[in-house]
Amino acid sequence: xxxxxxxxxxxxxxxxxxxxxxxxxxxxxxxxxxxxxxxxxxxxxxxxxxxxxxxxxxxxxxxxxxxxxxxxxxxxxxxxxxxxxxxxxxxxxxxxxxxxxxxxxxxxxxxxxxxxxxxxxxxxxxxxxxxxxxxxxxxxxxxxxxxxxxxxxxxxxxxxxxxxxxxxxxxxxxxxxxxxxxxxxxxxxxxxxxxxxxxxxxxxxxxxxxxxxxxxxxxxxxxxxxxxxxxxxxxxxxxxxxxxxxxxxxxxxxxxxxxxxxxxxxxxxxxxxxxxxxxxxxxxxx
Amino acid sequence: xxxxxxxxxxxxxxxxxxxxxxxxxxxxxxxxxxxxxxxxxxxxxxxxxxxxxxxxxxxxxxxxxxxxxxxxxxxxxxxxxxxxxxxxxxxxxxxxxxxxxxxxxxxxxxxxxxxxxxxxxxxxxxxxxxxxxxxxxxxxxxxxxxxxxxxxxxxxxxxxxxxxxxxxxxxxxxxxxxxxxxxxxxxxxxxxxxxxxxxxxxxxxxxxxxxxxxxxxxxxxxxxxxxxxxxxxxxxxxxxxxxxxxxxxxxxxxxxxxxxxxxxxxxxxxxxxxxxxxxxxxxxxx
Numbered sequence: 001x002x003x004x005x006x007x008x009x010x011x012x013x014x015x016x017x018x019x020x021x022x023x024x025x026x027x028x029x030x031x032x033x034x035x036x037x038x039x040x041x042x043x044x045x046x047x048x049x050x051x052x053x054x055x056x057x058x059x060x061x062x063x064x065x066x067x068x069x070x071x072x073x074x075x076x077x078x079x080x081x082x083x084x085x086x087x088x089x090x091x092x093x094x095x096x097x098x099x100x101x102x103x104x105x106x107x108x109x110x111x112x113x114x115x116x117x118x119x120x121x122x123x124x125x126x127x128x129x130x131x132x133x134x135x136x137x138x139x140x141x142x143x144x145x146x147x148x149x150x151x152x153x154x155x156x157x158x159x160x161x162x163x164x165x166x167x168x169x170x171x172x173x174x175x176x177x178x179x180x181x182x183x184x185x186x187x188x189x190x191x192x193x194x195x196x197x198x199x200x201x202x203x204x205x206x207x208x209x210x211x212x213x214x215x216x217x218x219x220x221x222x223x224x225x226x227x228x229x230x231x232x233x234x235x236x237x238x239x240x241x242x243x244x245x246x247x248x249x250x251x252x253x254x255x256x257x258x259x260x261x262x263x264x265x266x267x268x269x270x271x272x273x274x275x276x277x278x279x280x281x282x283x284x285x286x
Numbered sequence: 287x288x289x290x291x292x293x294x295x296x297x298x299x300x301x302x303x304x305x306x307x308x309x310x311x312x313x314x315x316x317x318x319x320x321x322x323x324x325x326x327x328x329x330x331x332x333x334x335x336x337x338x339x340x341x342x343x344x345x346x347x348x349x350x351x352x353x354x355x356x357x358x359x360x361x362x363x364x365x366x367x368x369x370x371x372x373x374x375x376x377x378x379x380x381x382x383x384x385x386x387x388x389x390x391x392x393x394x395x396x397x398x399x400x401x402x403x404x405x406x407x408x409x410x411x412x413x414x415x416x417x418x419x420x421x422x423x424x425x426x427x428x429x430x431x432x433x434x435x436x437x438x439x440x441x442x443x444x445x446x447x448x449x450x451x452x453x454x455x456x457x458x459x460x461x462x463x464x465x466x467x468x469x470x471x472x473x474x475x476x477x478x479x480x481x482x483x484x485x486x487x488x489x490x491x492x493x494x495x496x497x498x499x500x501x502x503x504x505x506x507x508x509x510x511x512x513x514x515x516x517x518x519x520x521x522x523x524x525x526x527x528x529x530x531x532x533x534x535x536x537x538x539x540x541x542x543x544x545x546x547x548x549x550x551x552x553x554x555x556x557x558x559x560x561x562x563x564x565x566x567x568x569x570x571x572x
Contacts, residue, residue, distance in 0.1 A: 225529035
């Protein structure tokens with residue numbers, strides 16, 4: 001499987017929840033278009049038992065057995081780890097990132113990258129100082145659909161100049177009936193629609209409004225429906241200097257409409273995408 | 287046609303454009319459910335010729351001939367006029383309303399009622415002082431569909447408590463190619479998407495979020511795409527103290543989607559209306 005033509009990246013996986021399992025499965029695929037040989041070098045969990053179970057369930061029998069650690073700090077200290085994937089809950093991202101960076105590791109951190117702008121800035125500054133690579137693991141940006149969309153919208157200008165984009169991503173989560181300790185209910189764990197799903201609405205709006213390497217900064221205004229300090233629904237407006245507008249909304253009380261994103265261009269009066277953010281099925285224009 | 291069982295209202299029509307012609311036609315219908323006998327008593331235009339043409343085109347042959355005036359002031363001075371309908375362009379509403387009120391007339395004024403809040407307040411204060419009736423002619427609020435919708439949403443609570451409402455009303459108007467004097471291009475005439483069509487988005491959002499006589503005041507935040515001082519697109523967010531949210535948008539650059547309004551309630555995950563604001567065709571829930 002491994003080829004000597006590519007650099008080898010030895011991954012340390014931090015956090016052993018379901019998102020980490022998806023990541024490890026995808027990373028282990030034998031993709032012909034890969035640019036590196038990826039090795040799952042180590043797994044860091046809150047206990048050796050959980051880490052071992054994760055390994056047994058997610059590392060293919062034909063792959064090298066990773067080292068399993070019962071703490072994240074041991075993983076960060078492992079000199080055989082080149083890059084760390086952080087799949088812990090939102091509220092721990094800041095600390096996990098800082099610990100990894102200070103140990104000299106490159107970092108790929110799950111979305112949302114941090115709980116607020118201050119934390120994000122802190123992590124990026126630390127990474128810059130240490131000279132390590134850091135990135136948010138926003139998979140949406142790597143969907144083949146998104147690549148195609150970028151081509152259509154920004155390179156081919158299929159609908160002219162993009163003028164306005166709507167995106168609503170909503171999912172009823174029954175938060176009222178969850179235990180107070182739930183990640184979806186506990187503000188200390190970063191609970192709320194914005195960080196959990198609103199980030200997708202924002203991502204689609206930004207993808208559609210901005211080119212590949214945009215340095216525009218929109219004015220942003222927003223409001224939130226709060227219950228016990230947790231946002232049940234967030235609505236945000238983006239306005240760029242040239243007039244482009246974004247309307248990004250999310251809710252944990254309702255269900256995403258089948259058409260969750262609408263992109264309007266100057267050439268035709270409207271272009272629609274009909275897809276679900278996690279499993280894009282269909283690109284349709286009307 | 288006229289019945290002695292009802293009070294008689296003698297109307298003075300101010301402005302002889304297309305909207306006034308629709309109003310006069312509708313007012314002259316022999317409706318069995320009428321609460322008054324309406325008489326078109328006088329027509330006020332910028333010239334006798336225009337006023338006479340309007341009369342010939344819009345007043346049925348079997349109806350009493352109204353007096354035609356070549357100025358609005360003469361109409362306001364007519365003691366046989368009880369109530370004035372104002373169908374002039376936006377920017378003149380304030381002055382027309384004040385003139386009518388000062389002449390002791392009741393007033394029904396086309397939407398938008400005025401160019402800004404200051405003008406609106408001024409007119410309402412004048413009406414209060416003179417003890418005359420005044421109302422914005424927002425026909426949407428009187429559609430049979432709206433009556434039914436109010437019943438379903440607010441009385442029967444068919445979708446539970448309303449949580450979030452989206453409405454977009456957009457219409458490509460080719461403003462760039464219009465002459466500078468156009469009502470749609472001249473800021474002095476109240477040009478812009480908000481006053482022309484955004485008012486419908488706001489009306490639908492308010493109708494769906496509020497009950498019949500709501501005294502809630504939402505927080506409102508908005509942005510606008512401006513070109514030469516005229517808004518090409520306006521996006522507004524409404525937030526009520528109990529968490530209800532409204533997203534009202536409009537644009538003169540794009541086309542309203544077939545589903546222009548989405549109403550979300552607590553009972554079912556979503557309820558949609560599919561209709562056009564001026565000619566509602568269909569009420570559909572999914």
